[in-house]
Amino acid sequence: MNLEQTEFSAKGKTFQRFLFYKNFYGAEKPVLITEGKTDIRYIRAALKKLHNKYPSLITLEEGGTAKYKLTFFKKSDITEQYLDLNKHGGSIFEKVWNLYHDNQIFRKKNFNNIYDYFQRIGSRYKSPVIMIFDNELDVEGSPIQQFINKFGSNAKIIFDTEYEENIHLKRQELKQAGKTRQQIDSEIKKFQKDFTEDKKTQLKTKLRKNECIHLKDNLYLMLIPLIKPEQSKSDIEALLLPEDIEKINQKFGKQFNPSEREFIEKDNYSKDKLSKQIMYSYQNISFENFKKLFENIEKIINHNIT
Incomplete structure (x- = not known):
C-alpha cells in the first residue's frame, strides 16, 4: 500500500484525526501497545487469574x-492507511511516537498536523x-534499542526549547572567547553530538531504574520487568514460571521454542501455540x-511516573 501516493482529501484528513483521537489521544480507557x-x-490471561x-x-x-x-x-488496514501503523511486520512504536511529534x-506526506490539530483547538488528552x-x-x-537511537537522533526536536537555548548560549560563550567561525562550527557540531548522546543515556538510565517513562502528554514507554537481579533481558514469556511451561511441554510432547530460526516442527511448538x-x-x-x-501499568494510570 503506497501511503504517500496521493494527498488525503479534506474528508480523509478529518477521518485521520478521528482515528488518532479515538485510538490514542482521546482514548476512553488506557491503551496498551x-x-x-x-x-x-x-496479559489478558494473567489479569483474569489475578x-x-x-x-x-x-x-x-x-x-x-x-x-x-x-x-x-490492534493494527488494521485502516490504521495502516491513515496513521502509517503497518499491519504486518516491524515495530509501530516509533510511528506512534512520530504522530505525537507531528x-x-x-x-512523510499525509501525516502532518494530526497532533497539532488537537493542540490548536485546546482538546485535552484523556487516558494513557x-x-x-x-x-x-x-x-x-x-x-x-532502535527506539532509543531514534530518540537520540531527534533530541533537538523533542527537546527543542532546551536545545535552542543551549545552542544560543554556547555560541555566545564561544564568540566571547574569541573563537574563529571555523572553531565555533566545530564546537557546535561536538555540542550537538554530545546533546544527542546525553539524551540517549538519560533515557536508558531512567528505564533501567524505573522500567517505564513518560514521553509526552499521555504517551508512555514501559519495559517488561526483570524478575531476577542477574537478568539482563526479559520478554513476556520470561514472566512465566518454568514449571508451568514444562507442564505444557508434557501436554504437547514437545519443547517450547521461541526462536523461528532454530525451530524444528516435530520437536518444538511456538509462541503462538x-x-x-x-x-x-x-x-x-x-x-x-x-x-x-x-503495578507499573497502575503507576502510569495514577500519574506516578515522570
Whole structure:
C-alpha cells in the first residue's frame, strides 16, 4: 500500500484525526501497545487469574466474563492507511511516537498536523497510551534499542526549547572567547553530538531504574520487568514460571521454542501455540511474575511516573 501516493482529501484528513483521537489521544480507557499479539494474550490471561488484585484493570462479570478496563490496540488496514501503523511486520512504536511529534521524525506526506490539530483547538488528552517493549536495552538491534537511537537522533526536536537555548548560549560563550567561525562550527557540531548522546543515556538510565517513562502528554514507554537481579533481558514469556511451561511441554510432547530460526516442527511448538494454551488453561497457571508489570501499568494510570 503506497501511503504517500496521493494527498488525503479534506474528508480523509478529518477521518485521520478521528482515528488518532479515538485510538490514542482521546482514548476512553488506557491503551496498551505491545510488540506482538501473543503479549496481549498473556496479559489478558494473567489479569483474569489475578482479577481480585487489580480491580482498576479488570472486573469479572457474573458468569466469569472478563471486563477489561484497558484497550489492547490492534493494527488494521485502516490504521495502516491513515496513521502509517503497518499491519504486518516491524515495530509501530516509533510511528506512534512520530504522530505525537507531528510527523517531524519521519516527515512523510499525509501525516502532518494530526497532533497539532488537537493542540490548536485546546482538546485535552484523556487516558494513557502505554507502549510495552521487551526489556532488551543491551540487545543490538532490538526494538527498544532502535527506539532509543531514534530518540537520540531527534533530541533537538523533542527537546527543542532546551536545545535552542543551549545552542544560543554556547555560541555566545564561544564568540566571547574569541573563537574563529571555523572553531565555533566545530564546537557546535561536538555540542550537538554530545546533546544527542546525553539524551540517549538519560533515557536508558531512567528505564533501567524505573522500567517505564513518560514521553509526552499521555504517551508512555514501559519495559517488561526483570524478575531476577542477574537478568539482563526479559520478554513476556520470561514472566512465566518454568514449571508451568514444562507442564505444557508434557501436554504437547514437545519443547517450547521461541526462536523461528532454530525451530524444528516435530520437536518444538511456538509462541503462538503457547500463548493460546495459556489463555485456555489460565486458571492452572501461576502469574506471580506478572504483578510487577501490572503495578507499573497502575503507576502510569495514577500519574506516578515522570
